[in-house]
Amino acid sequence: MIYTVTVNPALDYVIQLKQVNRGEVNRSDNCSFLAGGKGINVSQILNQLDIDNTAWGFVGGFTGKELVRQLNQRHIVNDFVTISDVTRVNVKVHAEEESEINAAGPNITDQEIIAFKARLSDLQKGDIVVLSGSLAPSLPVDFYKELLPIIKEAGAEFVIDTTGQALLDTLSYKPLVIKPNHHELADLFKTTFESDQEMLECARKLLDMGAQNVMVSMAGKGGYLITPKHFYHAKAAVGTAVNSVGAGDSMTAGFVGTYVKTKDPAESFRIGMACGAATAFTKDIAVKSQIDAVLPQINVEEIS
Ligand SMILES: Nc1ncnc2c1ncn2[C@@H]1O[C@H](COP(=O)(O)OP(=O)(O)O)[C@@H](O)[C@H]1O
Numbered sequence: 240m241i242y243t244v245t246v247n248p249a250l251d252y253v254i255q256l257k258q259v260n261r262g263e264v265n266r267s268d269n270c271s272f273l274a275g276g277k278g279i280n281v282s283q284i285l286n287q288l289d290i291d292n293t294a295w296g297f298v299g300g301f302t303g304k305e306l307v308r309q310l311n312q313r314h315i316v317n318d319f320v321t322i323s324d325v326t327r328v329n330v331k332v333h334a335e336e337e338s339e340i341n342a343a344g345p346n347i348t349d350q351e352i353i354a355f356k357a358r359l360s361d362l363q364k365g366d367i368v369v370l371s372g373s374l375a376p377s378l379p380v381d382f383y384k385e386l387l388p389i390i391k392e393a394g395a396e397f398v399i400d401t402t403g404q405a406l407l408d409t410l411s412y413k414p415l416v417i418k419p420n421h422h423e424l425a426d427l428f429k430t431t432f433e434s435d436q437e438m439l440e441c442a443r444k445l446l447d448m449g450a451q452n453v454m455v456s457m458a459g460k461g462g463y464l465i466t467p468k469h470f471y472h473a474k475a476a477v478g479t480a481v482n483s484v485g486a487g488d489s490m491t492a493g494f495v496g497t498y499v500k501t502k503d504p505a506e507s508f509r510i511g512m513a514c515g516a517a518t519a520f521t522k523d524i525a526v527k528s529q530i531d532a533v534l535p536q537i538n539v540e541e542i543s
């Protein structure tokens with residue numbers, strides 16, 4: 240079983256309008272509330288790949304109720320801890336350009352944290368836990384790290400999608416895969432890359448620090464997979480990118496969902512690349528037919 244963890248999910252309030260005039264009253268053409276959060280996006284793609292999964296995290300208040308309603312409507316199995324504070328609303332303004340205001344998130348009490356950790360007692364050998372997205376401000380900064388011994392003790396694997404020191408701190412627990420984009424990878428090593436070779440050397444260091452596999456995504460420029468024995472490259476699929484939200488989550492989901500079935504990192508990378516592109520080419524998170532349509536374009540080649 241795969242469990243996705245979204246500790247700080249959101250209702251994304253997507254406002255569409257032709258242009259924003261700052262300092263004036265602007266009226267939108269269209270707006271909608273969409274269940275958001277990186278782990279939830281992963282669950283959504285796993286469902287499209289027909290991989291059993293359960294979404295975990297914290298939800299509360301009227302926004303939390305709406306979020307769970309939408310997940311149920313999309314047949315995303317979920318078992319969130321209900322909190323007394325209110326799930327955040329993230330504002331996404333889609334005008335001439337896309338702007339986002341992501342809220343900090345609710346207060347989560349010690350009792351609610353205990354209830355969440357109790358969920359982890361369901362974990363069994365071979366399960367995979369995908370940890371992604373920001374932490375609510377009331378959670379300890381090393382919250383993810385606190386969960387790792389419990390996950391490993393159960394014989395389960397984990398995947399983590401976070402950045403900076405929080406990511407580096409988890410590597411000694413041997414994540415199954417991490418997926419920094421090339422900017423995040425450069426930030427991790429406080430550098431800029433003059434060549435792909437330099438980038439691969441940094442990715443390789445993450446393996447030495449404990450990661451089992453490292454995928455480096457580069458949006459429309461494709462991606463790399465670095466494993467202990469092999470380096471792989473895939474060009475990005477060609478298409479019109481209409482959405483930057485969730486491409487990375489989709490790539491992670493494609494990798495994990497395929498790995499759980501095949502244990503083949505290169506094949507998992509191929510499906511991950513297709514899921515990322517399919518989401519980039521659609522307004523929402525991609526569905527199966529969109530992933531299948533992109534897949535023939537993805538060729539994974541081994542590089543020396
Ligand atoms: N414009 C694009 N064209 C084709 N594929 C894309 C595009 N943007 C994203 N992708 C696919 O999605 C993956 C993840 O996208 P990326 O933007 O690098 O991740 P993140 O959202 O984590 O920054 C890429 O490796 C690629 O496979």
Ligand SMILES: O=P(O)(O)OC[C@H]1O[C@](O)(COP(=O)(O)O)[C@@H](O)[C@@H]1O
Nearest residue numbers: 249275276277329341372373484485
């Ligand atoms: O947890 P964070 O980093 O605040 O991000 C939450 C946001 O992540 C998303 O799931 C997707 O964001 P990305 O654009 O970074 O892929 C949104 O739906 C949500 O509002």
